[in-house]
Amino acid sequence: DVKVTQSSRYLVKRTGEKVFLECVQDMDHENMFWYRQDPGLGLRLIYFSYDVKMKEKGDIPEGYSVSREKKERFSLILESASTNQTSMYLCASSLWAAAYEQYFGPGTRLTVT
């Protein structure tokens, strides 16, 4: 069975902290994605990776960075957390092409105080 896991369901951090969100998939997928989900805005792509050590900016990359050292793991890093980064973060993975569905993790609800 396909599985995407995220390191935390809920996370509370202070302004200015460095925050790591981790995502692991067990399907040998080439693509991995980080989205941010906010009410009324749907899912917005932060970064995606199409191969190990390869990454591309999505629509809202400011304030975020990513790391993909192994195929199965994709990390989202908030270098200096701010209150406007309070949100639900979803990780997803897929095979290489747009025809293939994305499989999602359970999400991490991050609160920055």
Place this chain on the structure above:
Amino acid sequence: AQTVTQSQPEMSVQEAETVTLSCTYDTSESDYYLFWYKQPPSRQMILVIRQEAYKQQNATENRFSVNFQKAAKSFSLKISDSQLGDAAMYFCAQGGSSNTGKLIFGQGTTLQVKP
């Protein structure tokens, strides 16, 4: 720029009735794919149905079907015989062949199913 628009933030349906969720999109791609995803409360997002733009036939998955109008760039989801377990947020998404797997998502529609 590619956009996906869901103009209905909330919908409700009586159990066993039929409901249609709307979605419009804008793309310059000639070859693309459309998806409906379901996000139940506090649960993971899952794929409901997929449509290839080159196929004229509307996709169907059990009680879920789509009305794909390519010229109008419209992609609505019909849920027949609605069940309580259909209550969720539904997202429409579009992916193009040149985007290497990237999807553009709509704003989402929250569906309430009344017993």
